[in-house]
Amino acid sequence: MSLVIEKDAPWALVTGATGGLGLQFCELLAARGYRLVITARDTARLAEMRELIPQAQLALAGDLTDPVCLKNLLNHLKRENIEPEVLINNAGFGLYGETLEQNSAENINLVDLNVRALTTLTLALAPSMRAKRKGYILNVASIAAFMPCPYLSVYGASKAYVLSFSEALHEELKTEGVHVTALCPGPVKTNFWNRAGVSECDRFEFAITDARSVAERGLSALFKNKALATYGILNKLLTVSSQLAPKGLTRLIAKEVLRLAVKK
Template sequence: MGTKDWKTALVTGGAGGLGFELARQCAARGMDVVLVGRNEERLVEAAAQLEFEHNIKAHVVVCDLAKVGAAAKVSARVREVGLVVDVLVNNAGFGYDARFVESDMARQRELILTNDLALVELVGEFAPDMAARKCGGILNVASVAGFMPGPDMATYYASKAFVQSFSQAIHVELRRAGVHVSTLCPGPVRTAFWENADAAHTPISRIALDAPFVASEGFNALCRNKALCVPGALAKTIVFATRLAPRGFVARTAAALQRPRKKK
């Protein structure tokens, strides 16, 4: 079984931004898609667009992934409509730009539940079946942020380090079962992420890549079962530098990029 046997892809956060472009990559290869998110109207609109563009079937599952039991709910809904998920794209996630001691703990918790726990539980729902069928792919969206500590956005950076470590481990575990696992680690991407994270004012948000390019790099990496995908020369340079520079220096540099620019 190979990538040509992938028929259905489930994409979390598939209504917009990078998730929509990842769903579009799947649809462009003839896969039916299941888009998961909280906003029904946006999901339905995105599904209609993909059906129109690619002549595939697009389903929607409305689910808040920060809620207890979310992954089981998504998987139950998918089985109910008789679908078998060949490709799981764990893309849903958000950032929170705030000094930790001044931050809202409920939002920090929601971030960890969405970015990490839901991702792990969705892999737990779908990977055993992929392994049994010896067919499937899992693309987990982490970030360049996962390579370094991120002062003023501490839990976000840490949540992406978790995604990287978890994904690279299961890449090795599932390789023998013929299931592809790739981790997409973009630098800044032009999406609503920065406004949603209260971070649109930061210098780092201004050097963003286009979402279609990042999605295409990520999907191609999954097809080749590349463990780690870092799209773009700048992001690759950042990752290389984080491996050479002392950790304290890396954290201070990340802090500087995270801070608002001084007004002239």
């Protein structure tokens, strides 16, 4: 049976599309009938994904920490008259270690990707969604958004921004046909820890969830217009307890867990 892709099918834009959660989002959205615009830094992997997922009709390689690249992405969509019905802000990374010993430039790049790029794309694409009274924006945050994260300080702070921004926008747009959801997973089987500078993270094994299940949970919450999505009982308990416990205790526990959780 040949695959038929509707010419008038709606578009979905997925950032950080070439692995982990991004790949799962692409497969799941393709199965829902969306045509895909996929972005990532790895040109070769983007080409492979276009072979793997025929619905990935537009692949744009580039580093979204670069304002020029971000502007070019939006200009390309405008030239092609593509107004995504779905935006998945998945691109992001973290850095592990003592904050003052980390590379400052890399932490600025982290903020540029996790915060600025996500905000830019959301603010650029949401108006047309509101005008059509139909649109879906999923911002990938983290359970780190609910607490200070010593040794992941800039990452945790960036995800706290994503959570707050997403929840506020959800409230503003929930009756106007635009769904905004913050996905806050715990540890997921992705390349996150390697990118963060940690070669092993065996003490998180008990809590790690597979990317497919997390992506499914995120999209389910998005299409149901939920403000927040977490996956797994343990992660839900962590998010609730972090808000109820005294701040000093939350910081101390997070510090010890993160300090002891990895092998350097």
